[in-house]
Amino acid sequence: MQGTILIVDTIATNRISLKVKLASAYYKVAQADDIRQAIAEVGRRPPDLVICALTLPDGTASDLCKGLRDRFPSLQLPVLAIGNRDNADSRLAALEAGVSDVLLKPLDDTLLLGRVRSLIRARNAADEWQMRDDTTRALGLAEPAADYAPLGHCVLLHDNSATTLGWAHGLRPRLRARLSLAKPDDAICEIPADGPPDVFVLALPSDPNGATAACRLISALRANAHTRHAGLLVVQLSPNTALAATALDLGADDLMTDGFDAAEMTLRLHALLRRKRTADQLRATVRTGLKAAVFDPLTGLHNRRYAMPHLARIAERAQETDRPFAVMVADLDHFKQINDQFGHAAGDAVLVQTAQRLRDNLRGMDLIARIGGEEFLIVMPGTTMAEGETAAARLCADIAGRGFHLPHSTQPLRVTISIGLAVGPKRGEGQMDSVDRLLAEADRALYSAKVHGRNQVTLSRPAA
Amino acid sequence: MQGTILIVDTIATNRISLKVKLASAYYKVAQADDIRQAIAEVGRRPPDLVICALTLPDGTASDLCKGLRDRFPSLQLPVLAIGNRDNADSRLAALEAGVSDVLLKPLDDTLLLGRVRSLIRARNAADEWQMRDDTTRALGLAEPAADYAPLGHCVLLHDNSATTLGWAHGLRPRLRARLSLAKPDDAICEIPADGPPDVFVLALPSDPNGATAACRLISALRANAHTRHAGLLVVQLSPNTALAATALDLGADDLMTDGFDAAEMTLRLHALLRRKRTADQLRATVRTGLKAAVFDPLTGLHNRRYAMPHLARIAERAQETDRPFAVMVADLDHFKQINDQFGHAAGDAVLVQTAQRLRDNLRGMDLIARIGGEEFLIVMPGTTMAEGETAAARLCADIAGRGFHLPHSTQPLRVTISIGLAVGPKRGEGQMDSVDRLLAEADRALYSAKVHGRNQVTLSRPAA
Numbered sequence: 008m009q010g011t012i013l014i015v016d017t018i019a020t021n022r023i024s025l026k027v028k029l030a031s032a033y034y035k036v037a038q039a040d041d042i043r044q045a046i047a048e049v050g051r052r053p054p055d056l057v058i059c060a061l062t063l064p065d066g067t068a069s070d071l072c073k074g075l076r077d078r079f080p081s082l083q084l085p086v087l088a089i090g091n092r093d094n095a096d097s098r099l100a101a102l103e104a105g106v107s108d109v110l111l112k113p114l115d116d117t118l119l120l121g122r123v124r125s126l127i128r129a130r131n132a133a134d135e136w137q138m139r140d141d142t143t144r145a146l147g148l149a150e151p152a153a154d155y156a157p158l159g160h161c162v163l164l165h166d167n168s169a170t171t172l173g174w175a176h177g178l179r180p181r182l183r184a185r186l187s188l189a190k191p192d193d194a195i196c197e198i199p200a201d202g203p204p205d206v207f208v209l210a211l212p213s214d215p216n217g218a219t220a221a222c223r224l225i226s227a228l229r230a231n232a233h234t235r236h237a238g239l240l241v242v243q244l245s246p247n248t249a250l251a252a253t254a255l256d257l258g259a260d261d262l263m264t265d266g267f268d269a270a271e272m273t274l275r276l277h278a279l280l281r282r283k284r285t286a287d288q289l290r291a292t293v294r295t296g297l298k299a300a301v302f303d304p305l306t307g308l309h310n311r312r313y314a315m316p317h318l319a320r321i322a323e324r325a326q327e328t329d330r331p332f333a334v335m336v337a338d339l340d341h342f343k344q345i346n347d348q349f350g351h352a353a354g355d356a357v358l359v360q361t362a363q364r365l366r367d368n369l370r371g372m373d374l375i376a377r378i379g380g381e382e383f384l385i386v387m388p389g390t391t392m393a394e395g396e397t398a399a400a401r402l403c404a405d406i407a408g409r410g411f412h413l414p415h416s417t418q419p420l421r422v423t424i425s426i427g428l429a430v431g432p433k434r435g436e437g438q439m440d441s442v443d444r445l446l447a448e449a450d451r452a453l454y455s456a457k458v459h460g461r462n463q464v465t466l467s468r469p470a471a
Numbered sequence: 472m473q474g475t476i477l478i479v480d481t482i483a484t485n486r487i488s489l490k491v492k493l494a495s496a497y498y499k500v501a502q503a504d505d506i507r508q509a510i511a512e513v514g515r516r517p518p519d520l521v522i523c524a525l526t527l528p529d530g531t532a533s534d535l536c537k538g539l540r541d542r543f544p545s546l547q548l549p550v551l552a553i554g555n556r557d558n559a560d561s562r563l564a565a566l567e568a569g570v571s572d573v574l575l576k577p578l579d580d581t582l583l584l585g586r587v588r589s590l591i592r593a594r595n596a597a598d599e600w601q602m603r604d605d606t607t608r609a610l611g612l613a614e615p616a617a618d619y620a621p622l623g624h625c626v627l628l629h630d631n632s633a634t635t636l637g638w639a640h641g642l643r644p645r646l647r648a649r650l651s652l653a654k655p656d657d658a659i660c661e662i663p664a665d666g667p668p669d670v671f672v673l674a675l676p677s678d679p680n681g682a683t684a685a686c687r688l689i690s691a692l693r694a695n696a697h698t699r700h701a702g703l704l705v706v707q708l709s710p711n712t713a714l715a716a717t718a719l720d721l722g723a724d725d726l727m728t729d730g731f732d733a734a735e736m737t738l739r740l741h742a743l744l745r746r747k748r749t750a751d752q753l754r755a756t757v758r759t760g761l762k763a764a765v766f767d768p769l770t771g772l773h774n775r776r777y778a779m780p781h782l783a784r785i786a787e788r789a790q791e792t793d794r795p796f797a798v799m800v801a802d803l804d805h806f807k808q809i810n811d812q813f814g815h816a817a818g819d820a821v822l823v824q825t826a827q828r829l830r831d832n833l834r835g836m837d838l839i840a841r842i843g844g845e846e847f848l849i850v851m852p853g854t855t856m857a858e859g860e861t862a863a864a865r866l867c868a869d870i871a872g873r874g875f876h877l878p879h880s881t882q883p884l885r886v887t888i889s890i891g892l893a894v895g896p897k898r899g900e901g902q903m904d905s906v907d908r909l910l911a912e913a914d915r916a917l918y919s920a921k922v923h924g925r926n927q928v929t930l931s932r933p934a935a
Contacts, residue, residue, distance in 0.1 A: 033660035
């Protein structure tokens with residue numbers, strides 16, 4: 008099944024003829040008479056795309072688009088409108104309201120299906136990382152991008168600068184974005200110093216050679232690391248529906264079939280700029296989210312989730328090479344009192360400075376992780392008990408030796424740390440595996456350091 | 472710039488003629504004479520693609536491919552080989568060794584550039600979530616997929632079943648995957664009960680109508696939510712380089728220009744199945760990683776990173792609606808001793824069971840998060856101090872009332888919890904914002920509960 012499309016039109020014959028076209032391409036079709044019914048239907052079974060008449064009994068395509076956005080903001084449902092040649096004004100109003108495109112009657116099947124494929128493909132690509140579940144909401148991915156004036160950089164690609172100079176002249180007074188001109192080849196071989204453009208506009212001629220060159224350029228823009236995420240608006244200099252569908256299938260994001268119009272192009276560019284910014288934000292959030300999966304956001308150290316499998320890998324390698332490695336569990340002394348007396352911000356400052364001192368005193372190859380509130384795990388490959396003890400004593404001394412700076416205080420705070428040390432590899436025996444035994448030993452040593460007065464290193468002694 | 476390509480060929484005229492073709496399409500080109508030089512060059516400046524002669528002075532394309540994989544496993548660099556018609560055996564060996572494709576001389580520019588675009592595009596798409604930094608390594612994304620026999624489901628698409636029945640007959644004895652046949656239309660309208668296929672094979676006829684239909688099907692497969700990640704191998708029934716390049720640009724993953732060959736198709740299908748599995752794993756890991764960004768993996772509760780902004784949003788809404796909400800900070804008593812006496816596994820079991828009891832006693836709309844080792848944050852919208860106190864007392868009683876089960880022990884352990892309770896909204900005054908003040912109040916109340924003997928709820932009293 009290709010996806011579900013909701014047709015909204017009060018005239019039954021229009022709905023039926025559209026349904027036949029869409030069903031022949033294996034789309035599932037739902038129907039509604041007017042805006043009210045459409046919104047109810049979307050609430051029941053959200054489709055992948057809405058196709059509606061430009062005018063409906065209880066409003067326009069613009070009203071439907073706004074209604075869907077208000078009621079189902081996280082759906083970000085694309086709307087395609089169908090109108091007549093004489094609807095020029097309401098066509099622009101629809102584009103301004105967020106309708107993805109307005110196709111004019113008589114409908115061409117090739118172009119219609121090309122458009123539908125393109126809109127559903129874009130939606131699937133965006134959905135991929137949206138993951139409509141709690142994770143999304145939690146990361147803030149589902150929030151629509153702020154709707155303020157688009158800023159960004161549009162580039163008009165041209166072989167004939169007279170044409171595009173005219174376009175630029177028409178666009179400049181309206182467009183809320185930087186506009187520049189470039190030769191098509193430059194689009195893929197020269198990246199401006201301030202980063203790749205946000206949107207390209209490409210003219211698509213109808214003569215076979217020109218059309219082939221333009222289509223190859225679309226493919227090249229989509230294959231290029233710097234331009235693959237840019238919006239791409241293709242402008243046909245003369246209508247050719249098969250070519251239009253191919254341009255969309257090759258990766259054009261939007262298409263004008265009837266040449267240049269300053270008002271219309273401005274609206275389409277604003278929409279592409281908005282979409283680009285939303286997608287950029289989404290990618291950035293996913294990157295941040297992934298970093299959060301393995302790093303402790305406060306200290307920048309690795310977290311427990313990362314540390315445990317990493318420790319297991321170090322232990323494995325040590326067993327293979329028969330070289331020792333040291334494991335320390337370190338815990339700040341009386342940390343709870345710092346939090347209670349000076350507040351969470353002070354506790355956070357102590358943790359951040361502790362992390363920095365640990366980093367300063369350890370090697371790049373050592374693993375340093377925050378595995379609990381005030382608890383740190385340190386793993387040093389290729390390290391004997393004696394070497395580990397020297398390193399741990401140095402850490403202990405560096406924490407106790409200099410005061411910690413608290414926010415809103417000039418008085419440095421004295422902080423100490425207790426460290427339990429164990430050395431692997433342990434041969435696996437009994438129920439626990441070797442890593443768990445090693446951690447338990449380091450934990451026991453830490454406990455002993457705490458019991459014997461804190462601010463000290465205790466070595467693990469084999470259990471009796 | 473389109474990307475960097477390393478040309479490896481001992482014959483200078485071959486290198487120069489290839490360099491001219493690639494430079495005209497704005498690729499940056501590096502050169503090497505042999506495998507040794509090529510590996511050194513990749514070590515210095517990793518390219519996006521390697522194009523090499525099928526035979527080199529110090530080995531074959533297969534050797535180069537293996538050498539690159541051994542030396543730079545995380546690069547996953549695509550290799551394209553160029554050979555002669557009489558190299559049939561070494562051609563298959565190269566495909567088996569992991570070479571992406573072997574193009575035969577004389578080279579057709581259109582097909583060459585189409586292939587190059589397609590390989591670089593696939594590489595960019597894969598790279599997007601690889602994020603060549605510490606995050607990747609940490610999440611295990613960079614690890615290449617295990618190289619065992621591919622399993623999966625390939626579907627041969629056909630209008631003429633005689634042809635594809637013959638293909639299936641040739642493939643079945645060799646292919647390490649399930650194989651079935653379907654009509655092209657069925658590929659996009661019928662999803663098998665056991666999920667979408669992993670790879671489609673599509674015949675591409677040269678007659679204009681057949682070619683157009685096949686190209687539209689490629690686009691439809693790429694636009695469809697269920698098939699967009701499937702591998703797609705296109706088989707040309709008669710050579711047509713322009714059509715081949717278009718098929719690749721529309722999203723075909725691999726292409727055979729000279730019709731069916733059972734041995735060759737088997738190798739290509741195995742490669743596509745492997746690539747599909749790697750991509751599936753990558754997406755799954757990213758999903759898991761993102762979940763880890765907002766959930767505590769041990770208890771399944773939300774983590775601190777999620778809880779803090781969520782609490783801020785609840786506070787905002789409460790201020791808008793002027794309705795109260797309760798904030799609890801709960802901390803297991805003497806948890807460190809449980810860990811120290813019974814080991815980390817016992818501590819983990821107590822945390823998991825605590826989380827379950829909190830969930831059992833709270834509403835779906837309440838926020839429950841693990842914000843520290845043994846510390847939990849609970850936020851109850853629309854809750855007064857009296858209601859919050861009742862809820863907190865119930866939690867306290869449920870933790871203390873039933874023993875906790877430890878692993879490897881039949882003796883249940885008695886565990887208690889202390890809870891500090893504060894109620895918002897607070898009007899923001901002074902330096903701290905209202906959420907911080909509320910948390911500080913709950914923290915102070917918790918401290919007081921601990922000081923006064925633990926296993927109790929303490930309400931926040933306005934500070935003197």
